[in-house]
Amino acid sequence: MTNPATSDPHTWVVVPLYNEATVIAEVIEGLLPHFPNVVCIDDGSTDGSLDVARRAGAYIVEHPINLGQGAALQTGIDYALTQPGCEYIVTFDADGQHRVEDAVGMVAAARDSGAAIVFGSRFLDDRTNPGVMKRVILKTAVWVTNMTTSVKLTDAHNGLRVIRADAARGIQLQQDRMAHATEIVLQLGHTGLPWIEYPVELLYTDYSKSKGQSVLNSVNILVDLIVR
């Protein structure tokens, strides 16, 4: 499965990028053997992430100002959909907490099962241990997401997803900041297309931990969702 011969030209990997200069090259270089089409949406990084990503061999779309991760995701989806031959879009975080193997497996699962959407979930098996506090926050986010959408997931705010082009056309994110993670589930649910979950592992490195969402930020996410 990790054979470079399985390079997939019909899948576009969308990576929202904001100040990840130390890890982004590694992330892109890990993706390219499997997915030659990696597009980084630089959201106004101030640490040179853009040049690092360009040198690593990614397509580059640069927001002229910082708009937020949801906005970057939408820009990336819009860009990928304009590319000829784009069948699937993978959303992938820039901080290196997703495994490329999982992305490859999810695209294969989408093709095999005919599902239009594959959500990565860290709670389908025991590989990922996010810690107690983070687990409570994430489970609360799952609960809110399930209350407000028709899609019942075991994980929310997992940046790793595979979205078929027809489903991606149904996405029009209005939440520029973090609440987009629930909004994208909501809008994908509205497409009525078949979806599955796929077990993934999240790599909680010290780096990704230091960048992770704080408790206060999850308060913002909840309020954003209730007050629309």
Added chain:
Amino acid sequence: MNFMWIQIVLIVAVIAIGAVFMRRTGADNHLAIRRLLFGAFVLVAIVSILFPQWLTWVANLVGVGRGTDLLLYALVLMFLVFVYTQSRRNAADQRRLTLLARKIALLQASRPSEQPDESDADQPESR
């Protein structure tokens, strides 16, 4: 005769501000409604300035002791309405800014360089 002067100043100010706000500003969604509201405001303000006891009479009518208290409540209410409309406008502006920035970003999108190693000079898109 002291109170006369302040009344003149206030009435002039109210009329001037009313006139400014009733002007056509270019982005007019509810111009007619706004003009009617400001017209009513100017009228009520002038009456209140000339006959302060009238305001107290209105206050008593709705269960408020003094006219000045009624004025304060009205001010708080207006402020909250102002905050609301302003935040709505901010959100709409933010939305338009996002769409504009996205359009610019997509227009300037660049492909990976043909030779990814060391040759950064052949990037006409890079700035």
